[in-house]
Amino acid sequence: MKGINIIVCAKQIPDPEVPFSNVSVDVEKKEVIVDAPNVISPYDENALEAAIRIKEEMGGKITVLSLGRKVSDTVLRKTIAAGADALILIEDPAFERLDSNSVAYVLSRAIRKIGAYDLILTGRQAGDWDSGQVGLLLAELLGIPSISLARSIKIKEDRVLVEKTVPVGYEVVEAGLPALVTVSNEVGELRYVSRSKMMGLLKRPTPIPKWGAKDLVDDLERLKKIQLVELSPPPDMRRACLFIEGSTPQEKADKLASFFKELG
Amino acid sequence: MSELLLLVESKEGLLDKTTLELIRGGSELAKDLGIDAAAVVVGNETSPLAESVASYGLKKIYKLEHPLLKGFQPEAWAGALEWLARQITPRIFLISHSFVGKEVAPRLAYRLDTELTTDCLNLRIDPQDGLLIRTKPIYGGNAIAALKCAGLPQMVTVRKNAFEPMEKVTTKSDLVDMVPALDESIIKVKSLKTVKEDVVELDKANMVIAGGRGIVAKEDFEMLAALAQAMSKSQGKVMIGCSRPVVDKSWMSSDRQIGLTGSIIAPDTYIAIGISGAIQHLVGMIRSKKIIAINTDPGCNMFKVADVGVVEDYKALIPALVKKLEESA
Numbered sequence: 166m167k168g169i170n171i172i173v174c175a176k177q178i179p180d181p182e183v184p185f186s187n188v189s190v191d192v193e194k195k196e197v198i199v200d201a202p203n204v205i206s207p208y209d210e211n212a213l214e215a216a217i218r219i220k221e222e223m224g225g226k227i228t229v230l231s232l233g234r235k236v237s238d239t240v241l242r243k244t245i246a247a248g249a250d251a252l253i254l255i256e257d258p259a260f261e262r263l264d265s266n267s268v269a270y271v272l273s274r275a276i277r278k279i280g281a282y283d284l285i286l287t288g289r290q291a292g293d294w295d296s297g298q299v300g301l302l303l304a305e306l307l308g309i310p311s312i313s314l315a316r317s318i319k320i321k322e323d324r325v326l327v328e329k330t331v332p333v334g335y336e337v338v339e340a341g342l343p344a345l346v347t348v349s350n351e352v353g354e355l356r357y358v359s360r361s362k363m364m365g366l367l368k369r370p371t372p373i374p375k376w377g378a379k380d381l382v383d384d385l386e387r388l389k390k391i392q393l394v395e396l397s398p399p400p401d402m403r404r405a406c407l408f409i410e411g412s413t414p415q416e417k418a419d420k421l422a423s424f425f426k427e428l429g
Numbered sequence: 430m431s432e433l434l435l436l437v438e439s440k441e442g443l444l445d446k447t448t449l450e451l452i453r454g455g456s457e458l459a460k461d462l463g464i465d466a467a468a469v470v471v472g473n474e475t476s477p478l479a480e481s482v483a484s485y486g487l488k489k490i491y492k493l494e495h496p497l498l499k500g501f502q503p504e505a506w507a508g509a510l511e512w513l514a515r516q517i518t519p520r521i522f523l524i525s526h527s528f529v530g531k532e533v534a535p536r537l538a539y540r541l542d543t544e545l546t547t548d549c550l551n552l553r554i555d556p557q558d559g560l561l562i563r564t565k566p567i568y569g570g571n572a573i574a575a576l577k578c579a580g581l582p583q584m585v586t587v588r589k590n591a592f593e594p595m596e597k598v599t600t601k602s603d604l605v606d607m608v609p610a611l612d613e614s615i616i617k618v619k620s621l622k623t624v625k626e627d628v629v630e631l632d633k634a635n636m637v638i639a640g641g642r643g644i645v646a647k648e649d650f651e652m653l654a655a656l657a658q659a660m661s662k663s664q665g666k667v668m669i670g671c672s673r674p675v676v677d678k679s680w681m682s683s684d685r686q687i688g689l690t691g692s693i694i695a696p697d698t699y700i701a702i703g704i705s706g707a708i709q710h711l712v713g714m715i716r717s718k719k720i721i722a723i724n725t726d727p728g729c730n731m732f733k734v735a736d737v738g739v740v741e742d743y744k745a746l747i748p749a750l751v752k753k754l755e756e757s758a
Contacts, residue, residue: 179568181569181707181708181709182707183707184705184729184730185706185708185711186730186733188568188571188572188708190571190572197571199568199571207673264544264578265535265544266539266544289690290690292569292709293568294567294568295547295548295567295569295689295690296546296548297531297535297548298534298538298547301532301535301536301539302535302538302539305535305536305539305540306539310504310617310618311536311618312618313503313531326621330683331528331623332528332628333625333626334624334625334626334628335623335626336620336622336623336624337620337622338618338619338620338621339618339619340617340618340619350673350676350683350690351676351679351682351683353677353679354678389544389579391576392576392577392578393574393575393576394555394562394575396572396573396574396575398571398572398573399566399570399571399572402711402715402733402734403733403734404733404734405736406722406732406733406735406737406738407736407737407738408727408732408737408738409737409739414741414746414749415749415753417741417746417749418749418752418753419753421721421739421746421750422750422753422754424721424737425663425664425754426757428663
């Protein structure tokens with residue numbers, strides 16, 4: 166196979182690494198308020214890294230497809246700086262708060278609009294709702310084989326070879342292309358994007374094509390919103406922390422050792 | 430449209446505890462709706478597992494048998510369960526949020542044209558319309574959402590420990606043989622081999638010593654190993670774990686990862702070293718009896734959930750602690 170056409174589905178979410186004190190719940194409006202910058206969902210970053218490694222090995226094209234609202238173009242452009250070739254944003258008020266089935270449907274419409282592809286990569290789950298469904302649903306909608314929880318992906322002629330994490334270790338599986346693979350974090354972190362590279366890119370930003378409902382969906386009735394009955398804050402996790410003081414590390418270590426002695 | 434159906438899973442050939450939890454939760458929901466609860470065992474030879482699940486008060490056990498269901502191939506299992514669901518049209522379908530559940534449930538939900546909610550913590554019936562109200566953590570556990578979905582069967586995956594495991598009863602369930610119409614052509618993903626690895630089961634540890642992003646070098650985990658060695662003399666079974674960034678760096682395998690997408694554990698003692706305490710990590714260890722945090726940042730979240738904290742560089746503290754523990758042993 167010469168050059169591979171990869172589509173990476175990447176969702177933008179508020180940084181899930183943020184301290185829990187920055188997250189609150191508006192019970193009335195049934196909304197989660199996160200005081201954090203947007204990032205690409207971490208497993209989607211792993212998926213992009215996997216795509217870039219495949220492209221480095223055999224050449225090809227990576228298209229990043231992102232569905233979201235109020236997204237930051239700068240965050241999206243980081244995917245280009247890392248090694249993606251094209252970027253498409255799917256944005257429309259009609260696409261807000263969709264359930265997993267509908268998200269997969271909109272993505273499937275966008276992928277059909279893109280046309281030719283060999284491989285679709287998604288993160289194993291998004292870092293906000295953690296549903297872990299959209300990838301597999303998307304493959305069903307497109308009628309292509311799907312493999313989940315990849316820790317390594319290789320292309321061999323017209324087939325994809327995947328090492329996937331299973332409870333006893335890992336399993337090596339293969340499927341014919343086109344196929345969809347969901348990626349786990351064992352694949353590795355997205356490569357570092359230098360500030361200067363990012364700044365250079367932002368100086369002459371290429372416009373990001375935006376597709377909305379009229380471009381993708383004929384029958385808006387087909388889209389279903391998440392039906393939230395109630396949203397509540399989590400149980401309080403805080404404990405009263407006893408800090409061990411001391412003027413030297415050894416003094417602290419000695420006090421900590423006696424604490425463990427009482428425990429043991 | 431009368432039954433509640435749940436998927437039976439095994440671990441090393443024996444009935445998995447999560448199945449007993451599903452039976453408890455499922456039996457209560459079925460009782461609320463005045464319907465029967467049933468289970469399905471999938472495989473090429475289902476008798477032993479079906480026999481063992483027959484003692485927990487379910488009305489029926491469906492034995493879904495076919496040569497293609499040997500081992501676990503997600504497409505074959507989804508195909509067989511789709512066939513069964515079309516035969517018996519269950520009203521509710523419960524599946525564990527396990528490896529098998531995560532593979533099968535979304536594919537099955539799509540094929541049955543229904544909506545799935547994954548990783549539920551609690552389930553109840555809305556008395557108004559009889560639909561399932563599904564409670565699940567979102568934003569890594571920073572909020573708890575209760576939601577409803579249309580579609581039949583009402584389908585969910587359920588998190589481990591969401592319900593107490595069911596106890597045995599004196600009556601036996603009816604066993605029903607079912608042979609699904611399956612064809613090899615539905616299998617598009619071919620398994621070439623499964624490689625067994627030494628998988629660490631962190632939930633078996635009395636004490637877990639975990640390192641995070643704050644650990645600056647891979648070699649520094651040797652310090653944690655030395656601490657584990659010293660602790661094992663007085664603290665029972667001690668294991669090394671980590672937070673997600675450590676796995677991302679390939680310094681540790683994912684079986685040692687603690688958190689939302691790793692292990693969710695509740696050891697007697699948890700020592701967090703260089704872990705800032707992102708919520709998705711906290712979800713995995715917050716039920717530990719004692720939490721000890723070691724970090725250079727006094728403002729980090731791990732101290733807010735810890736019982737004991739030490740603000741210190743681990744590189745200075747751990748060797749000193751190992752030395753002291755060995756002296757006093």
